[in-house]
Amino acid sequence: MNKILVTGANGFVGSSLCDTLCRRGMDFVPVVRKADLNGQISVGDLGPDTDWTAALDGCDVVIHLAARVHVMNDSASDPLAAFRAVNVDATLNLARQALAKGVKRFVFVSSIKVNGEETTNQAFTAFDEPAPIDPYGQSKLEAEIALQELGNVTGLEVVIVRPPLVYGPGVRANFRRLMQLVKIGVPLPLGAIHNRRSMVAVDNLVDLLVLCASHPAAAGQVFMVSDDHDVSISELLRLLAAAMGKRSMLLALPAGLIAGAAAVLGKSAVASRLLGSLQVDINHTKSTLQWQPPVSMEFALKKTVAAYRAHS
Template identity: 35%
Template structure:
């Protein structure tokens, strides 16, 4: 199978491309200077006017990862231009070029930023996008599913939780850097439950979705399938870094008070709040079981984060 991977110069895209290259022919879309090989490189700016014709020659499937992240731009028009209009444009050109399958990497953020002690998120949960980025992902989802209804393009929507692994940006990078630099953390009393997904498990699930006939036009909420507290997560990161970590007991109300005083309640909630995902659909419909443990992925961490 010939597959176009957009955003392949990014954290997930690079690992996914390497994972898929063992079995498929990969066209990498990404930034110049990041991808070295010229024979499988696609350089196209993503917007409503992008011309993907050369990149889509004889392509069977697309994995669309490229997007403007919520921490990269505060301009809602720009986010919409890339994440929504750019995605629609790519899908429409994919239809014209005879591409069979379009795997879109969305975000669990379309459902909200915490589960508030309710039942875990799943594919039937009400949407509640909490940012311009999450809203753009939801808008793109809806547009793609409409295209799937009107054409022969098979669309698969994947909503991953926070993706971790060596080189992961954003919140995981900050957390791993903290563990690497500070030998004492205040999470001994934190017993929250959060779902995460390793980049290895996400790559494997995407690989399954590219070929499984029952994935056609389906939406999946995805995680490792094992929920952990922030205490357990940071302990596992420390093991991956081969460094010691002491957890001291600080009551949750202290964290909440700090969040109110510093106007950082959202960040505090991401640390000690709950966000759980039910992955039963992926397991039952696609017979998928995450092949990698958290320890497997975190074992590749180094002290040079």
Template identity: 50%
Template sequence: MLTGATGFVGGAVLTQLMQQPDLAIRTLGRRITVKLSVNTSANVTHFIGEIDSATDYSAALCDIDVIIHCAARAHIMYDEVADPLAEYRRVNVEGTLNLARQGVAAGIKRFVYLSSIKVNGESTSVGSPFYESDSLPAKDFYGQSKAEAERQLIELSKETGLEVVIIRPTLVYGPGVKANFAALMNLVSKGIPLPFGCVTQNKRSLVSIANLVDLIITCIDHPKAANQVFLVSDDHDVSTSEMVREMAKALDKSTWQLPIPIWCYKLVGKLFNKSEVVDRLTGSLQVDISHTKEILGWKPPQTLQEGFKQTSASFSSSKN
């Protein structure tokens, strides 16, 4: 069973799973809008249902061996609900545990949980990456809800023997990506001077959708994945300036980066209440994926350059 199949990551997982004709796949979500881009005769059935504490999943879980849980209340930068933490918990904690408990009752063997690097935190110092074993308080409500879900899944595993696999991605990009990555690519595509010439000392770990999906599918039945936490990236960290250069190469655009000092960014961020955006542009967030590679014998199949090229091709075709 796959949840979140209408989302960016879940949709990519479904596309790959459908290339295995002997695999019976069920999707669970609020609606059926999945684009079956490959082999539409694949054995895919769809169930409509909310991810919450009340939904009965018994019909959808019949004869299921593995759940891949990608659905979540996603991070919202400027949340306007009265109690954001309660809303995150309702879906990301209570809904996740309801699904997992019913899965145990139905006889599932493994629960693959797509978590977030926000469980570790928002930033690192250069050369001091996050590790899967780090125990740090999450900084925002989204990360807090993901951390709480992880802890409760681990407890459920201890109580029941359910194999739980937790995956914490960094920033995910790829064909069809939205939000900040797409906005930056759009700026680079215009070939105009950009103010990142001084943002050369930070380091950020990214992960292409192809690499993330490959890891998720590896964790479906890898014997050593059971009850492990995995961080995932392209294993190639870049500064903001380097990221812009790689985007420009992939888009076949020239790049001229103006040497605007970092303090200017911070000042503008404070003046316009955009400090969080500025921190993402100028700060670091690195992960060490040695544990993932060693335990699973896995390495990212796609390089960052290949991922950027694939993303830029999709971006360019959407503009035509």
């Protein structure tokens, strides 16, 4: 049985992945920046000189989740350099040390931002020409390229997964704010918005990552992942309201009016995420790995809302 090293093990996705590996009786090593639980291995801040020796002992597979994540209003003086140091240089350092320790497969969790920020008539696929817009997406693309080049030279089996927005129990940031607004019954001017967005429940993402750690056909592949059920922002809000047992409070304002008001308030980036479409095509993932998302979006949203209500 493979022994899996999991980086970012105490993060949103990492903690769910470790819980799943534990339930399935799989051997794994949870790695974090600063250990706070028994069994975790601390490696400190991620960088090009991080020592992974102890964590990699006996491991056959790495699932690399740890990263410098995308944030609004980045305060770094040089955001691209900051992203590269962690997402590119530190990732390549880990991969090289993993090779030296006999690791056979490296599963890299990238981002749909490698493809771009918005779709129009066609969903993003794993075969599209990458078009990252921001420094985070650019750093993820550079990491993908560096890993693929390393794999081509050394035989390391590189698997890349590009998730869109990930949600589930404990989700924070914009998704949590949406739940807060639904909970308190704030009327939202999004009832006439019929965009299409792909998301992925953390349970579905984790299930795919575990499969990518061992499936023979996964080696050398790039995979898109989603719940395979795209929704508009208005539909999402209605589903969240239903999960809370509330009536959705949606006003039908034109998208142009909302975008204009957001621009005046300096919130154009937020508006684009609410109004625009971003869809991913997971047919390649499903056919190559014979995989289906095991959890429906409706079930996952109910689970997410239940956890939110229990802790708010």
